[in-house]
Amino acid sequence: MDVIYRYDPFAPITARQIPDAKAALNSLVEGNDRFRQLVHRMQERTLGGDAGEPIVIPISPMTSGLPLFPGAMPTQAPFAVVLGCSDARVPTEAVFDQSFNDLFVLRIAGNVLGSECLGSLHYALAHLKDSLKLIVVLGHSKCGAVTAAVDTHLSPDAYVNTASTFALRSLVDQIQIAVRGSSQALEKYVGAALPNQTMYRSVLVGITAYVNAAVSAFELQRELKLRSADGPKVVFGIYDFESLRVQSSPDLTPETPRLRPAPRNAEELAQYATEVVEALMSLGDDELEAGYTLTMRA
Secondary structure: OOEEEEOOOOOOOOOOOOOOHHHHHHHHHHHHHHHHHHHHHHHHHHOOOOOOOOEEEEOOOOOOOOOOOOOOOOOOOOOEEEEEOOOOOOOHHHHOOOOOOOEEEEEOHHHOOOHHHHHHHHHHHHHOOOOOOEEEEEEEOOOHHHHHHHHHHHOHHHHHHHHOOHHHHHHHHHHHHHHHHHHHHHHHHHOOOOOOHHHHHHHHHHHHHHHHHHHHHHHHHHHHHHHOOOOOEEEEEEEEOOOOEEEOOOOOOOOOOOOEEOOOOHHHHHHHHHHHHHHHHOOOHHHHHHHHOOOOOO
């Protein structure tokens, strides 16, 4: 198969149009769909499928956020801030099929909200407010930081190695809120239905990845309200390695939002944890086995 990037210097130049939060969210979701379709085409070809028609991607310096001529410097004008995980397998711009100058990206292991992230966010809100329309918290499945936090919860004696390093301890500690909330929601739903400890651990990691993104979004929304009542909308979701899809729930029905608004209070956060558990446990045994027993560390 051929993937062709084509630049036509005589084509009309159209500036990016992202007027509001809805348009920003649609641009990210549509970009993730383009990314998935491209990768799936390549995977099919690798497995012996037909090459199909060439994929032609129009490109120009302006639409790519690049200078139109040597020495020029574009004005920084991202339409969204993304707080994501440092995991090298989740390149933010690629996952959303976005170009230079589209996203203001903050990355930290476990996509937790530390003081440095907040400082960068406050800078963006102060200096880039004319272009910013949306703030996204993006977690991902099989997260190493989430797995470490879950293991600390399940085996407190193993916490000694983590506790010896202040920086690592503080990171894992921030995820514990999501781990405990996920654990309570899971135990309330299944009771003793998951006697296999390995399976329980993997399912808990899967649930916590979603809830941890929701916790960061909740905290971020609260921080923004302390500064201003009319800041950008905050949404969250996770990138799923199995499907390459950005989603806010294991439930893949068309009605499920791909990126979900941040919880407004503790009750909504707890209800979200319950919804994730119910959606995950409604999967067939084969789907559950395939998606959540292969917990990978970073």
